[in-house]
Amino acid sequence: MRTLSCHILDTSKGTPAAGIAISLYHATTPTPLDQQFTDSDGRVRFEELELSQGQYTLVFDTNIYCKQQFGEVFFPEVRVTFCVTDDRHYHIPLLLSPYSYSTYRGS
Structure with a gap:
């Protein structure tokens, strides 16, 4: 099942980043498939969507x-643009600080 979740951590404080809007786009459409805000634990779960194979972009505001x-x-x-190529769950964490960020494929 190709589902998606995100997590934002403020690495300058070592705490979750709550209240950040995240929009999900498919490469073929200019309008977002979904937009949500991170919860108090810095997480978003796009539970209503099952991803098909292809390219997607997450926009963290x-x-x-x-x-x-x-x-x-x-x-x-x-x-963050990524490719869905298999049937696993996709988890995209964002580690954020004042002058840097990093991301990776989580589990």
Whole structure:
């Protein structure tokens, strides 16, 4: 089953990043398939969607969070494009700090 979840951690504080909007796009459509906000644990589960094979983009709207938590914004948005190629669950964590971010395929 090709499902998707995300998790954002504020690595400058070692805490989850709550309240960040995440939009999911398929490569063939200009409108989002879904948009949700991270919960108090910094998580989003796109439970209503089952992904087909293909290319997707997650857009993390980090602008407001960065202003509130870091006092300034260096990365107002983070885009992560990934390919769905198998039937496993997809988990895309984002590790965020004032001047850097990283991501990877989680489990």
